[in-house]
Amino acid sequence: MNYRGRRDIMERNITPLISVIVPIYNVEKYIHRCLDSILRQTYKNLEIILIDDGSTDQSANICEEYKKKDERIQCIHKINGGLSEARNVGMRHATGIYMTFIDGDDYIALDYVEYLFSLLSKYAADIAVCNYQKVLENQNIIDQEREKVIILLGDEGLENLLYQKYYTMSAWAKLYKREMINSIEFPVGKVHEDVGTVYQFLSNSKKTVFGSKKKYGYVQREKSIINSEFKLNKMDYIEFTKQILQFVESEKKTLYRAAVSRHFSACFQIIIQIPKDKKQFYKAYKELIQEVDRYKGVVIWDKKARMRNRFAASLAFISPDFAVSILKLVKR
Numbered sequence: 001m002n003y004r005g006r007r008d009i010m011e012r013n014i015t016p017l018i019s020v021i022v023p024i025y026n027v028e029k030y031i032h033r034c035l036d037s038i039l040r041q042t043y044k045n046l047e048i049i050l051i052d053d054g055s056t057d058q059s060a061n062i063c064e065e066y067k068k069k070d071e072r073i074q075c076i077h078k079i080n081g082g083l084s085e086a087r088n089v090g091m092r093h094a095t096g097i098y099m100t101f102i103d104g105d106d107y108i109a110l111d112y113v114e115y116l117f118s119l120l121s122k123y124a125a126d127i128a129v130c131n132y133q134k135v136l137e138n139q140n141i142i143d144q145e146r147e148k149v150i151i152l153l154g155d156e157g158l159e160n161l162l163y164q165k166y167y168t169m170s171a172w173a174k175l176y177k178r179e180m181i182n183s184i185e186f187p188v189g190k191v192h193e194d195v196g197t198v199y200q201f202l203s204n205s206k207k208t209v210f211g212s213k214k215k216y217g218y219v220q221r222e223k224s225i226i227n228s229e230f231k232l233n234k235m236d237y238i239e240f241t242k243q244i245l246q247f248v249e250s251e252k253k254t255l256y257r258a259a260v261s262r263h264f265s266a267c268f269q270i271i272i273q274i275p276k277d278k279k280q281f282y283k284a285y286k287e288l289i290q291e292v293d294r295y296k297g298v299v300i301w302d303k304k305a306r307m308r309n310r311f312a313a314s315l316a317f318i319s320p321d322f323a324v325s326i327l328k329l330v331k332r
Contacts, residue, residue, distance in 0.1 A: 015045040018113055018175070019096030023086035024104035025053040028062060030137070030219060033107045035066050037217075043113040048073045049090045050104075054080030059104070084186035084193040087171070091185070097178055101171040102216075109141055109215040116175035116215070123151055125209040127201065128175045129167045132216035143214040150210040155252055157208030161199060162244070162258035163304055164265065166210045169198045173216040180204045187240075191233050195266070196240035203252065230273040235284050238291070241266040260298045261305040267291045268312050272328050292320045 020038055024031060038048055050073060052060045060077055067073045076089060087101060100116065102108060109115075112130070120128035133141050150166055152159075160166050167173070171186075171194045184200050186193045202208065241263040248259040271288040278285050293316065299305050300313035315323035 015043065015117075016098065017045050017047055017096040018043065018098045018100065018117065019047045019049060019090075019094035020113070021049050021051070021087060021090035021094060021099060021101050022104055023051050023053060023083050023090065023101075024055060024059050024063060025080065025083070025086070026055050026057045026059055027104040028055075028057040028059050030105040030107075030221075031059055031062050034102065034104055035062075037107040037110065037112075038102065039066070039070055040110050041108075041113045042111045043117060046072050046113065047094065047096050049093055050075050051086040051090045052077045053082070053086040054078060082189060084188045084190065088185045088188070091181065094178075098175055099178060099181060100175045103172060105221060106172065106219050107217045109143075109217075112215040113175070115211065115213060119149070119209045119211045120175055120177075123149075123207065123209045125151075125207040126177045126180050126205040127157065127208045129208065129210045130173050130215040131167075131212050132170075132173045132218050133214045134220055135217045136220055139217075141214055141217045145212065145214075148212040150212075152208040152210065154206060155203075155255060157205045158199060158202040158252065159255055159258045160208075160210075161202050162255060162262040164262065164306055166212075169195045170218075171198055172218075174198075174201075176201060190236040190239075192237040192240060195237055196243060199244050199247070203247075230270075230275060230281065232281065232284060234270055234273065235287075237266050237270055238263075238288065257298060257302045257304065260295050261302060261309055264292065264295045264299045264313070265306070265309050268309075268324075268327060271324055289320045289324075292316050292323065296320075 022034065022038070050063045052063055052075065063075045067075045074093065076093065078086070078089060091099065098117070100113065116128040116130055119125065133143070135141065161169060180201050182204070184197060187196045190196065245259045245263055248255045267288045271285065274281050274285050296313040296316040299309050300317070312323055312327060315326050
C-alpha cells in the first residue's frame with residue numbers, strides 16, 4: 001500500500017462518515033463526470049450510495065463498474081419509481097452521521113464535501129449550504145468571488161429559504177446532520193419534490209450556515225424536468241407551496257409573510273410557462289390567477305420580499321392577467 005492509500009485510511013478513521021446519496025436514471029452521458037468528482041473528493045470518509053432507478057441505458061452497468069473500483073460505493077438497483085423514491089431508498093440505506101444529495105447528471109468541486117463539513121463543524125451548525133453554478137454539459141465550475149459566510153439561527157434558516165435569499169429549495173448543495181432529516185421522506189410520484197421536503201429539514205435546524213463558494217455544478221439539460229414543456233404535473237409545485245403556507249400558519253406564524261412570498265413567486269414561475277393557447281390548462285391558469293390576486297397585497301407591502309415579487313404584485317394590482325403578460329415579455 002502506498003503513502004496516499006495509508007493516508008486515506010487514516011483520514012477515514014478520524015473523520016465522521018458522510019453518506020453521499022446519488023439517484024441515477026438514464027444518465028449514461030453524465031454519470032462518469034458525476035462519479036469521478038465524488039471519488040476524487042478531498043474528504044475521504046464517504047459512504048457513496050448509488051440508486052439505479054430502473055435505468056434503460058447503460059447507467060446501471062456503469063454503476064457496477066465504479067463499485068469494483070472503490071469499496072466505498074454501494075449499488076442499489078430498483079424498479080423505476082422516480083427521483084423521490086430513489087432518494088428515499090438511499091436515505092434508508094445510509095449509515096453516515098451526515099448526508100448530502102447529488103443528482104446523477106450533476107457534478108461537484110473536488111472539495112465540495114470538505115467545504116460543507118468545515119462550515120458545519122466550525123460554526124457548530126445543523127445544516128451547511130454552499131453556492132452552486134448553472135453549467136452547460138462541458139463547462140467547469142468557476143468560482144473567483146470572495147467568500148461570504150452567513151450564520152442563520154433558528155427560524156432564520158427557513159425564513160431565508162422562503163425569501164429566496166441565499167439558497168434554493170434544492171436538496172443538493174447542502175450537508176445535513178442526520179437528525180435534521182429524521183423520518184422525513186421525499187413525496188413519491190411528484191415533481192418539484194424538493195419544494196415539499198427541504199423546508200422541513202430547515203425547520204428542524206437550530207443553526208444553518210451558508211458559504212458563498214460555488215461547489216456544486218448544476219448541469220443544464222434540455223430534457224430535464226425543470227426545462228421540459230408545461231404539463232399539469234408542474235402544479236405539484238403549487239401544492240407544495242400551499243403546504244408550506246399551512247405548515248407556517250400552524251407551526252411558525254412569524255414566517256407567514258415569507259411563506260406567502262415563496263408561494264406568490266411559485267405561482268408566477270408556473271403561470272408564465274402556460275402556453276398562450278391555454279384552453280387545455282384553463283383550470284390551472286385560473287387557480288394561479290386567483291392565488292396571485294389573493295396574496296398580491298401581502299407581497300407588495302412586505303419589505304423583505306424579493307424586488308421581482310413586489311414588482312409582480314404591483315402589476316397584479318392593475319390586473320393579474322396583465323402582470324402575467326408583462327412577466328412573459330421580461331422572461332424573453
